[in-house]
Amino acid sequence: MNDRYAVIGQPISHSRSPWIHARFARQTQQDIQFDAIEVVPARLTEYLRHFFADGGKGLSVTLPHKQAVTQLVQELTPRAAQAGAINTILLRQDGALLGDNTDGAGLVRDLTQNLGISIVGRRLLLLGAGGAARGVLLPLLGLAPQEIFIANRSPQRAHELVERFSKFGKLRAGGFEDVPARRFDLVINATAANLAGEKPTIPVQTVGTQTFCYDLAYANRDTPFLSWAQERGCARAVMGLGMLVEQAAEQFQLWREVRPDTSSVLVALRAQISSAAAATE
Numbered sequence: 001m002n003d004r005y006a007v008i009g010q011p012i013s014h015s016r017s018p019w020i021h022a023r024f025a026r027q028t029q030q031d032i033q034f035d036a037i038e039v040v041p042a043r044l045t046e047y048l049r050h051f052f053a054d055g056g057k058g059l060s061v062t063l064p065h066k067q068a069v070t071q072l073v074q075e076l077t078p079r080a081a082q083a084g085a086i087n088t089i090l091l092r093q094d095g096a097l098l099g100d101n102t103d104g105a106g107l108v109r110d111l112t113q114n115l116g117i118s119i120v121g122r123r124l125l126l127l128g129a130g131g132a133a134r135g136v137l138l139p140l141l142g143l144a145p146q147e148i149f150i151a152n153r154s155p156q157r158a159h160e161l162v163e164r165f166s167k168f169g170k171l172r173a174g175g176f177e178d179v180p181a182r183r184f185d186l187v188i189n190a191t192a193a194n195l196a197g198e199k200p201t202i203p204v205q206t207v208g209t210q211t212f213c214y215d216l217a218y219a220n221r222d223t224p225f226l227s228w229a230q231e232r233g234c235a236r237a238v239m240g241l242g243m244l245v246e247q248a249a250e251q252f253q254l255w256r257e258v259r260p261d262t263s264s265v266l267v268a269l270r271a272q273i274s275s276a277a278a279a280t281e
Contacts, residue, residue, distance in 0.1 A: 002033040004055055005255065008047065009062035012038045014219070016269065017060055020245055023268065024252045024260040032057075032256070041068065048072050052091050058255045059089040060248070063192060066101075066131025073099035082138050084164070085131040088251045100254060103132065104139030106247025107188075107216070107240075112143070114242045114266070117186065117212055119143035125179065125206055126150045127225075128190035129157040132216050136190065137161060141169035145186075148172075151179045151202060153191075176201045183208040187234075189215045189225040199228040207232040216240045220276040241269055 007017040013036070021034040039047045044065055051059065061069050066085040070076065073089060074096040080086050086099035111117040124145045126133055129152035140148060147170040152158040158173035165171055181203035189200070207213065213229035218239045222230070229237040245266045253259045 002031045003057045004033050004035075004051075005058045005060070006035040006037045006051065006056065007060035007062060008037050008039040008044075008065060010038050010040055010064060012036045012062070015062070016218070016244060017248060019272075020248045020265060020269065021252060023265045024249065027260050027265075028252075028256065028258045030256050030258070039065070041065065044068055045072060048089075048097075052097065057091050058251070060251055061087050061089065063131065066135065070099060073097040075099065077101070079104065079138060082165075083134040085134040087131075087135060087247065088254060090254055100251075101135045102247040102250035102254070103135030103216075103243070104137070105250050106243045106245075107136045107214075108139045108143065109246040110240070110242030111214070114246075115238065119145050119186070121146050122185035123183075124148040125184040125187045125202075126190060127176075127188065127200060127202070128152055128192075129154070129161050129173075130190070130192070133161065133190040136188070136216070137165050138168060140188075141165060141171075145169065149174075149179060149184070151176050179203055179206060181205040184211060187211060187213045187229065189213075189217070189223075191225075192217075193224065197224055199224045204232055207234045209233050210235050213237040214240065216243060218244060218273070220273055220280065241273065242266055245269060 015036045018034045018036050025032045069086045075098050077100040080099050080101040083101045087103050088100040090098045122145050150158040150173040155175040162171045162173045179202045184206050211234045213234045215223050215225045218241050226237040245262050249262045
């Protein structure tokens with residue numbers, strides 16, 4: 001019987017994780033089954049208990065469960081503990097559940113290695129203060145930016161992240177209306193606004209011809225955030241396909257103790273997304 005893994009979230013039908021992990025498994029000759037399961041928040045505890053009791057080996061966790069699952073595992077890796085959010089669960093040999101967060105490592109690898117973006121001394125704007133933002137903050141600060149401004153619909157949640165991470169670098173925070181009306185070098189969208197088709201309500205001056213815009217979300221066509229960025233003449237606007245593949249590789253290595261190659265999988269995924277977009281035009 002193949003070892004069982006899954007990605008859980010709500011919604012989940014759009015997830016490319018099963019496709020990615022199937023590619024990794026063929027590449028590394030691993031026998032696994034990987035499914036996408038929609039789990040409502042009210043059933044999260046029950047689902048985890050049943051999944052691992054029935055022989056499940058690991059889970060990938062996405063919105064809206066990344067913070068809630070921190071209370072349902074027995075141990076956290078240092079990066080997950082600092083983030084206060086989990087995107088990966090491993091069933092250890094002793095039966096305990098280990099929570100990890102590979103989001104930040106995936107984002108940093110995509111930005112610096114796949115896209116060639118330098119963060120050192122740059123001004124960053126991070127939109128959102130939920131589980132996705134928590135997962136990427138520490139790795140971003142590790143790249144020595146000049147500062148990161150965290151903007152969130154609820155300013156209090158953004159300020160909480162400043163308190164949590166301020167010892168690792170210069171951080172400021174506020175509501176969307178508090179974002180300084182001047183250009184940032186990198187704007188990262190970590191909100192769930194795309195799901196509702198919303199565009200950012202921040203000053204237009206934040207994006208200029210030298211601004212790189214990155215959306216942690218992905219879709220078959222440009223997200224509302226990417227369309228907004230392009231309308232304002234940004235240098236480049238990219239959705240998070242590279243982050244998706246790179247963080248999945250980190251998960252796969254944790255689960256299977258082998259590191260898959262990401263370059264070929266990312267090329268194939270981008271081609272698949274382009275074909276899907278063309279088919280809907």
